[in-house]
Amino acid sequence: MHELSLAEEVIKIAGYEAGKNDAVRVSEITIEAGIFCGVEIDAFRSALEMLTEGTMMDKTAINIQRVNGRGFCSECDKEFEMNNRIDTCPVCNSFPSEIRRGHEFRVVSIVVERNDDKD
């Protein structure tokens, strides 16, 4: 499953950050998910929950920020917002020659709790 390997990837990134910062817990992970990224958000959340149970990422708040797509029309040399895969250039109505945003799925921030935060 695609979502499972993505969850593993996110855990690896968060684990690395946690290790680097001597963290005892990961409290928050923010992920940017483009509307064309093809990730089933619910499935991703469940995979993450399943994989992190009982770890320092158990109960971590997962913020998913949806990002709209951006298309580029080479005819008009214009970039435009896409809310839908079938959106066309607002000037000439043709399909974008390139989709520049909307496929991303990446971790944008990780908040960790350190041991000395509690002293």
Ligand SMILES: [Zn+2]
């Ligand atoms: Zn155009």
